[in-house]
Amino acid sequence: MKYFSTRGSPRELTFENAVFEGLADDGGLYIPQYIPKISDKELLEWANIKEFPTLASKLFRKFIPEDQLATAELEQIVKKSYSTFETPNDATPLAKLPKANETSEKSFSQLYVLELFHGPTFAFKDVALQLLGNLFEVFLTKHNDKLGDDEKPRRVTVVGATSGDTGGAAIYGLRVKKNIDVFILHPEGRISPVQYKQMTSVLDRNVFNISVEGTFDDCQDSVKSLLGDLDFKRKYQLGVINSINWARIMAQISYYFHSYFSLLRKLGKEITIENIKNTKVQYSVPTGNFGDILAGFYAKEIGLPIHKLIIATNENDILHRFLETGSYKKNPKAGVVQTHSPAMDILVSSNFERLIWYLAFKENASLTDLPSSFEQFDSNRKSAKTASETIAKYMKDLNSTGEFKVSSKMLEFAKSIFSSSRVSNDETRDTISKYYWTPKTKFNQIPYILDPHTAVGVLTAERELIKTKEDVYTICLSTASPGKFPEVVLAAINEPSSYSQSKDAIITFNEIAPKELIELEGKPTRCTHVPTNGKKEIAISKVRQIIESVCSDIAL
Ligand SMILES: *Cc1c(COP(=O)(O)O)cnc(C)c1O
Numbered sequence: 091m092k093y094f095s096t097r098g099s100p101r102e103l104t105f106e107n108a109v110f111e112g113l114a115d116d117g118g119l120y121i122p123q124y125i126p127k128i129s130d131k132e133l134l135e136w137a138n139i140k141e142f143p144t145l146a147s148k149l150f151r152k153f154i155p156e157d158q159l160a161t162a163e164l165e166q167i168v169k170k171s172y173s174t175f176e177t178p179n180d181a182t183p184l185a186k187l188p189k190a191n192e193t194s195e196k197s198f199s200q201l202y203v204l205e206l207f208h209g210p211t212f213a214f215k216d217v218a219l220q221l222l223g224n225l226f227e228v229f230l231t232k233h234n235d236k237l238g239d240d241e242k243p244r245r246v247t248v249v250g251a252t253s254g255d256t257g258g259a260a261i262y263g264l265r266v267k268k269n270i271d272v273f274i275l276h277p278e279g280r281i282s283p284v285q286y287k288q289m290t291s292v293l294d295r296n297v298f299n300i301s302v303e304g305t306f307d308d309c310q311d312s313v314k315s316l317l318g319d320l321d322f323k324r325k326y327q328l329g330v331i332n333s334i335n336w337a338r339i340m341a342q343i344s345y346y347f348h349s350y351f352s353l354l355r356k357l358g359k360e361i362t363i364e365n366i367k368n369t370k371v372q373y374s375v376p377t378g379n380f381g382d383i384l385a386g387f388y389a390k391e392i393g394l395p396i397h398k399l400i401i402a403t404n405e406n407d408i409l410h411r412f413l414e415t416g417s418y419k420k421n422p423k424a425g426v427v428q429t430h431s432p433a434m435d436i437l438v439s440s441n442f443e444r445l446i447w448y449l450a451f452k453e454n455a456s457l458t459d460l461p462s463s464f465e466q467f468d469s470n471r472k473s474a475k476t477a478s479e480t481i482a483k484y485m486k487d488l489n490s491t492g493e494f495k496v497s498s499k500m501l502e503f504a505k506s507i508f509s510s511s512r513v514s515n516d517e518t519r520d521t522i523s524k525y526y527w528t529p530k531t532k533f534n535q536i537p538y539i540l541d542p543h544t545a546v547g548v549l550t551a552e553r554e555l556i557k558t559k560e561d562v563y564t565i566c567l568s569t570a571s572p573g574k575f576p577e578v579v580l581a582a583i584n585e586p587s588s589y590s591q592s593k594d595a596i597i598t599f600n601e602i603a604p605k606e607l608i609e610l611e612g613k614p615t616r617c618t619h620v621p622t623n624g625k626k627e628i629a630i631s632k633v634r635q636i637i638e639s640v641c642s643d644i645a646l
Pocket of ligand 1: 376380
């Protein structure tokens with residue numbers, strides 16, 4: 091299996107090279123030539139695997155050819171990647187929400203949360219970045235072991251921008267890794283104190299935090315500009331770790347499978363192919379860059395019988411508006427809206443390009459399904475080329491006019507898989523409050539504390555359950571620990587609301603945060619400050635200098 095760019099560059103890359111390149115030179119995103127489908131027999135086999143790393147290895151095997159990584163090697167990497175999670179064999183546990191005020195008995199019994207925040211930085215990005223760090227390391231080591239004496243070792247210089255969560259997860263995934271340096275830019279004073287501490291208290295030699303005077307977009311622009319300088323990119327072997335990297339999407343497919351099977355077990359259903367297929371399960375996914383939910387799309391295409399994928403957005407609702415109109419249009423108001431769920435504050439969703447490619451392909455190809463084998467891909471190359479041309483044009487339109495519009499057929503395809511909802515700041519706070527202040531009389535229940543991103547997903551799921559008459563279980567992806575966003579969570583719970591049952595019940599940071607986050611207080615930190623006088627060019631040139639000064643001795 092090879093990977094190619096959504097925008098039609100003729101290059102076809104191995105898994106390894108697609109992971110190191112991240113973004114294609116034509117600006118496109120790498121996708122696999124085909125999406126392997128699993129048989130009923132295999133689905134049943136996978137459903138009987140309870141250990142998360144074992145199941146994940148089987149899945150990743152489908153996307154990484156054996157000549158790139160032997161099975162034993164792959165299993166070892168996967169096992170190592172999830173050994174840093176609280177319970178490695180159930181790295182992403184499924185939990186039941188308590189019955190909140192106003193939720194019906196029915197929706198209560200059918201609503202679950204998939205806790206993706208039990209990794210080292212307490213956000214779901216760990217699931218992918220722990221793996222990505224180990225993949226980088228293993229591929230570099232394999233490459234360098236074969237070198238002659240006078241050849242310089244291959245390295246990777248990771249440069250990434252973060253609005254808070256990605257940076258931490260990347261740093262924890264890459265710290266102390268051989269032949270890797272990591273530079274993370276964040277907008278000064280615009281990330282939460284917990285996130286700042288988490289990143290800058292990592293003092294390993296290969297980790298460089300840079301705080302840029304400006305916004306997240308300024309940081310992102312600096313990174314894009316460095317990646318766009320192809321000489322610089324090659325010289326320092328720049329790598330990307332944001333969610334456009336294929337390995338991150340692949341890693342995230344794993345927990346759709348794991349949670350689906352966990353749910354059947356929790357419901358006490360016997361694991362049979364009929365039960366797998368006849369139990370209706372859908373996912374509500376708090377969405378920003380469309381990485382997490384795109385993994386759900388792949389899971390469905392591989393053969394997990396997912397009923398629907400629900401896009402939950404905050405006020406940065408480009409995806410919600412797209413599903414309503416077929417037009418993908420940047421917010422006409424001034425830029426990104428700052429919300430209570432900052433990891434979803436985006437103007438456009440980068441990974442959406444991958445989905446659109448599939449929709450365009452489906453419209454063109456004579457196949458009813460997407461290619462699931464190399465032969466099917468190979469005999470549909472013409473449709474693939476047309477799809478890529480369509481995407482290239484859309485992206486050009488988006489750049490020049492701020493908008494592109496898909497055909498009604500493409501929108502119809504999208505609507506058959508996805509639905510969506512938009513949640514405001516007030517609704518986010520209300521939802522957190524509601525699930526904390528659950529009535530204690532009828533059910534002997536303990537309160538559940540949602541983080542703001544998860545709250546967006548949970549409210550979206552409730553709305554979806556009200557709309558449907560079908561018996562369908564909904565799994566809400568819980569993307570962060572509430573302890574990572576204490577400002578919003580504590581305000582939602584402590585301030586008077588229509589749900590609070592006590593005037594003086596005050597909970598504190600120490601009660602909602604894992605001990606590792608509490609212990610960050612007082613730790614020494616290291617961070618390079620980059621003043622910009624409000625000029626982007628200054629940020630770019632200073633970041634460039636920092637990278638050059640650290641890496642000059644290793645550049646080829
Ligand atoms: C990154 C992030 C998201 C958004 O995920 P996408 O893959 O960008 O859609 C949601 N919640 C949290 C807490 C995150 O860190």
